[in-house]
Amino acid sequence: xxxxxxxxxxxxxxxxxxxxxxxxxxxxxxxxxxxxxxxxxxxxxxxxxxxxxxxxxxxxxxxxxxxxxxxxxxxxxxxxxxxxxxxxxxxxxxxxxxxxxxxxxxxxxxxxxx
Amino acid sequence: xxxxxxxxxxxxxxxxxxxxxxxxxxxxxxxxxxxxxxxxxxxxxxxxxxxxxxxxxxxxxxxxxxxxxxxxxxxxxxxxxxxxxxxxxxxxxxxxxxxxxxxxxxxxxxxxxxx
Numbered sequence: 001x002x003x004x005x006x007x008x009x010x011x012x013x014x015x016x017x018x019x020x021x022x023x024x025x026x027x028x029x030x031x032x033x034x035x036x037x038x039x040x041x042x043x044x045x046x047x048x049x050x051x052x053x054x055x056x057x058x059x060x061x062x063x064x065x066x067x068x069x070x071x072x073x074x075x076x077x078x079x080x081x082x083x084x085x086x087x088x089x090x091x092x093x094x095x096x097x098x099x100x101x102x103x104x105x106x107x108x109x110x111x112x113x114x
Numbered sequence: 115x116x117x118x119x120x121x122x123x124x125x126x127x128x129x130x131x132x133x134x135x136x137x138x139x140x141x142x143x144x145x146x147x148x149x150x151x152x153x154x155x156x157x158x159x160x161x162x163x164x165x166x167x168x169x170x171x172x173x174x175x176x177x178x179x180x181x182x183x184x185x186x187x188x189x190x191x192x193x194x195x196x197x198x199x200x201x202x203x204x205x206x207x208x209x210x211x212x213x214x215x216x217x218x219x220x221x222x223x224x225x226x227x228x229x
Contacts, residue, residue, distance in 0.1 A: 032215040043118070043205055043220030044157075051215050090157065094215065101147075101170065102218070106156040 002027040002093045006105035014113050015083055021076040021108045023091030033074040034092040034102060035065055044090060050074065061085065086112045118221035120206050126227045132194040135224045138187055139208030147218060148181055148191050149205040157205075163189065164211060196228045 007022045025031060032051050036044040048059025055067040065076045074091060088109050094102040119138040127133055139146050148160040161171040166183045174181070178197070183189040193200055203225050207218040 034217065036220075041222075043207070043222050044218075045220065046217040049215070049217060096215070099170070101159060101162055104157045 002031060002095050002103050004091050004093050004103050004105035006089075006091055006108050008108050009106065010109045010111065012111045012113060013081055016080045018079050019077065019081050019085075019110065021089050021091075021110065023074045023076065023105060025072050025074065025091075025093045027072075027093060027095055030096040032094050032096060032102075033065075033067060034094075035059065035063070035074070035076050036090045036092060036104075037061075038088040038090065038107075040087070047076070047089070081110070081112050083112050083114060085110060118206055118208055118219050120204075120221035120224050122224060123222065124225045124227075126229065127196055128229050129197055130195045131228075132192065133196045133200075133226060133228075135191040135204050135206075135226070137189045137191070137206030137221060139189070139206070140219055141187070142210065143208035143219070144186060144211045145209045146183060146189050147207040147209075148189070149207065150202045151205060151223070152202045160191070193226075196226075198228045201226055201228050 003026045005024045013019045034049045035047040037047050038044045047063050048057045050057045050067045058064045063078050088107045090107045091105040092102040121136045144165050146163040150158045160173045161181045162169050163183045181191045203223045205220050205223045207220045209216045209218045
């Protein structure tokens with residue numbers, strides 16, 4: 001069965017600074033990887049996903065993530081954050097050919113300070 | 115499309131009362147998921163339906179919880195009797211039945227407070 005570890009529960013950063021949110025996964029088969037964002041008092045929405053092909057995936061709001069198979073990682077990055085990026089970010093993994101149920105990480109709270 | 119619709123958005127009830135949460139998935143989606151989110155446990159999958167049939171309910175905490183999907187456009191999650199530890203945000207999500215690579219579309223959630 002797959003598992004996901006988000007190493008940081010909280011990441012504070014100043015506005016316009018770069019940020020990286022870390023995600024590592026464990027699986028014995030090929031995987032699909034997702035990043036979701038949850039703004040306050042809202043449901044989760046998809047930021048980006050990796051299915052196959054290029055390991056660098058670009059998503060909405062200027063975010064991107066890189067799939068690294070050897071390190072089993074899928075870290076999320078943004079070169080310059082805005083106050084509006086303050087939210088909870090969830091990494092998720094599902095196994096190719098498996099069930100439709102992804103496994104979500106515990107989430108990382110990104111706090112952008114002015 | 116209006117997205118996944120959940121009602122009510124907020125529910126405050128007293129311990130021992132029955133609580134029913136409702137969800138309308140996106141039209142054309144035939145997979146539906148109920149999640150619970152708390153500070154302590156994060157996001158937990160409670161139950162998953164495919165084509166209105168419960169496929170995996172291993173996440174349902176105990177017999178006080180039950181879920182139904184009588185048709186493709188409606189699902190309920192019932193807690194009877196409710197307890198203070200059930201206080202959480204409950205999310206419904208739906209997706210298309212085309213494999214594990216499809217994203218889930220989440221509703222806005224129902225914030226449940228059991229006093």
